[in-house]
Amino acid sequence: MTELKIQHILTLSYLLSKGAKYNYVSITTSSLGKNIKKSQQAASKHLLELEQNQFIERIISGRNISVKITSKGYSEMVKLSAILQKSLDSSPSHVELKGTLVSGMGEGAYYMGLKGYTKQFQSKIGYVPYPGTLNVRLDQKIHQEAIKQFETLNGVKINSFSDGKRTYGWVKCFNAKLNNSTNCELIILERTHHDDSIIELISKSCMRKTAKLKDGSKVSIKIPINS
Amino acid sequence: MTELKIQHILTLSYLLSKGAKYNYVSITTSSLGKNIKKSQQAASKHLLELEQNQFIERIISGRNISVKITSKGYSEMVKLSAILQKSLDSSPSHVELKGTLVSGMGEGAYYMGLKGYTKQFQSKIGYVPYPGTLNVRLDQKIHQEAIKQFETLNGVKINSFSDGKRTYGWVKCFNAKLNNSTNCELIILERTHHDDSIIELISKSCMRKTAKLKDGSKVSIKIPINS
DNA sequence: ATTACTACGTCTCGAGTAA
């Protein structure tokens, strides 16, 4: 049994949309050509080949050509569409980052402890974070690159605020799971104070204790993507 | 902007199924080749071209290659999948037959009037047909061919029966609309007594009267397909 | 083992054109 050639799927798709599943529909090769963005000659060849391989049936009366898709042709299209559909759906909806626990400068703890932030944390993520952020260095390039997409993804937005002297930038939170067990939030800062390879996490309790971590521990962070 | 080449969709589909929408996933060109049923070399070329046209991003560290689909690549796949999906869904779910009203031999009327049939008609299609079938000759080849598929489609099945002397074959009924207005049933007989170009219709009342028809009238019959 | 180059063969397309 001959396989459906990949370049024929647009032709079959067009025929299908014209109702060629149950009825013989009359078409011209030039109109088909336009629709699949190929020449009239290519369209003609497509029909010929599809007929030869029994994906379609043709009835020719004079200049008029009528085409119907066979059940074999239809099921091939269903199969292909299902493959695409499945691959689009099944794409795992989380990002996994791996890295090493490092010491921060205490800056994160200072900023995140400001009232302008803690009030919003309480209402938007449901808790006031333990004072102190967990800094993780992403050792591999693939994780350093993967983190960049969070700039464009939508998380829980903690708005910027001002205390009269200066303004503090916004913070985006993404729910995450540390080492498959500890719930926490990955935070993306408007004004970051370190390079792309360091990420910061906050949590309700002290993660160094609950997850039994110390500097140099290898950690995994999984962030579900909900879109 | 370069278009996504049709031969690359299987590669993108495979990457997607490996989770390459959000994460960089590491793959080998030979495993990709196997999955898309092409050689390792072809797979390598595919990745190179996809990267060139910004459908994917690659990170190469030594022998290891990691790939992530770009948003451009993802949306192209969504687009294509939608086109296929739509063409599969939107296929008109009815068959239209056109033909000319002709006189039957009265045989249809005789058989369909037998109690073994009429009892089943009453319970399965909700009425006892007007005694007499409407015979329509399908003038065009495309309609003569289209009628053949009803052999394999499932309609309302009127079972065969025996009166002791002989058995009478089964009858399949398909709800139909005559000239867009009169409800009737297309009947497919196990033992037909005429050639493929003649179809028979039954209805509750006399269609020649209700639809104002006489021999030679051109008629249209639309049969919804429910599958 | 890996990726990806060159070389070559085959497939696909489109221009020209016949019927």
Next chain:
DNA sequence: TTTACTCGAGACGTAGTAA
């Protein structure tokens, strides 16, 4: 107008092979 042929150009895939 149609469809579909021939044929040349270029796209695509694979074998062999280097790194």
